[in-house]
Amino acid sequence: MRMQLIQCVCAGLMAVSGTTFAQTQGYTTGPVNLRAGPGRDYPLVSQLPGGLPVTVIGCMSDYRWCDVALPNLRGWVYAGRLSYPYQGANVPLMTYGTVIGIPIITFSIGAYWGSYYRGQPWYGQQDRWANRPPPPPRAGPGRAPGMPPPGGHPSGGMGGHPPGPPPGHGGSGHGGGEGGHEARPEH
Numbered sequence: 001m002r003m004q005l006i007q008c009v010c011a012g013l014m015a016v017s018g019t020t021f022a023q024t025q026g027y028t029t030g031p032v033n034l035r036a037g038p039g040r041d042y043p044l045v046s047q048l049p050g051g052l053p054v055t056v057i058g059c060m061s062d063y064r065w066c067d068v069a070l071p072n073l074r075g076w077v078y079a080g081r082l083s084y085p086y087q088g089a090n091v092p093l094m095t096y097g098t099v100i101g102i103p104i105i106t107f108s109i110g111a112y113w114g115s116y117y118r119g120q121p122w123y124g125q126q127d128r129w130a131n132r133p134p135p136p137p138r139a140g141p142g143r144a145p146g147m148p149p150p151g152g153h154p155s156g157g158m159g160g161h162p163p164g165p166p167p168g169h170g171g172s173g174h175g176g177g178e179g180g181h182e183a184r185p186e187h
Contacts, residue, residue: 054070063094
């Protein structure tokens, strides 16, 4: 009897876990390059089509680049090309990352590449990217007006809705910079 109870509890936890996984998926908003690090100059791992579900592991502190996982693939995507389910709509991850609670993560090339890219032809060239200076700070954070800083909490929203663009609008990757460049897969 006790063993049956344990099996039922485990089966229930697996069902909940599967539901949670489905809720943590983001989506590409258009074609985007999957990179071996958080920047457009890192090696190209793959090109992803628009509308593809991806599991967002976390993002850099400015929410410009996010570490994503797909079956048999792992890499970094420009966040301007990602949307995420929030309050019944898909919202731009770059804008709503702090409100949604996407984890802030760091990038360690040796550990990351050692886990995911050992067989790649550029794996032995880690030194080329390892000691790069961090990217210059942006003029303004990748958040809508009134959005909290990373790690902060929304303020001033009515009825629990975040300030900024209405859910489902934005995140098209337009606006130049890395997003405009990353929006088109390279040939």
